[in-house]
Amino acid sequence: MSIPRRAAIAAALALAPALVAAQQPPPGGVAVEQPWMRAAIQGGTGGAFLTLRNTGSQPDRLVSASSPAARAVELHTTVRDGDVMRMQPVQAIEVPAGGSVTLRPGGLHVMLVGLAQAAQPGSSVPLTLTFERAGAVPVQLAVQAAGASGPAGHANQH
Structure with missing residues (x-):
C-alpha cells in the first residue's frame, strides 16, 4: 500500500465519527x-394518516413527503365548502413544541397520487416525511381496508 493511499484511508477513518454523528437525529425530534393508509388501486390515490409528536422544545413543521410508491405526494387538509367537503393542498403542517398533531380522515392528511401498484390491506408502503428542523423521517404505512377510519385495532378512532 502506498503512503498517499494510507493517508487517504487514515483521513477517512478520522472523519467517520463526524459522519455518523451528523446522521443521528437531534435530541427532541x-x-x-x-x-x-387506506387501500387503493394501482394508478389511484391513497390517503395516509398518522400522529406527529414533537418531543423537542422548538416547534417544527412537516414541509413535504415523498414515496417511491407514488408519482406525487401532497400534504392536504379537508375543508367544508357549503354542503361539500373538499380537499385542498397545504404548504406545511405545524407541529407545536412538546405537542402533537394527528392526521386523520376528514382533516389533515397525506395524499399519495398515482400509485405504482395497488396498496393491498395487510401490506405496507414506504413514506418519507421531511420536517423543517427534524429533517427526513422514513416510515412504513400499514395498509388498511379502503373504508377504514383508523389503524388496525383502532377501527372506531376518529
Whole structure:
C-alpha cells in the first residue's frame, strides 16, 4: 500500500465519527405514531394518516413527503365548502413544541397520487416525511381496508 493511499484511508477513518454523528437525529425530534393508509388501486390515490409528536422544545413543521410508491405526494387538509367537503393542498403542517398533531380522515392528511401498484390491506408502503428542523423521517404505512377510519385495532378512532 502506498503512503498517499494510507493517508487517504487514515483521513477517512478520522472523519467517520463526524459522519455518523451528523446522521443521528437531534435530541427532541419528531416521533411518528401509528402510520397507516387506506387501500387503493394501482394508478389511484391513497390517503395516509398518522400522529406527529414533537418531543423537542422548538416547534417544527412537516414541509413535504415523498414515496417511491407514488408519482406525487401532497400534504392536504379537508375543508367544508357549503354542503361539500373538499380537499385542498397545504404548504406545511405545524407541529407545536412538546405537542402533537394527528392526521386523520376528514382533516389533515397525506395524499399519495398515482400509485405504482395497488396498496393491498395487510401490506405496507414506504413514506418519507421531511420536517423543517427534524429533517427526513422514513416510515412504513400499514395498509388498511379502503373504508377504514383508523389503524388496525383502532377501527372506531376518529
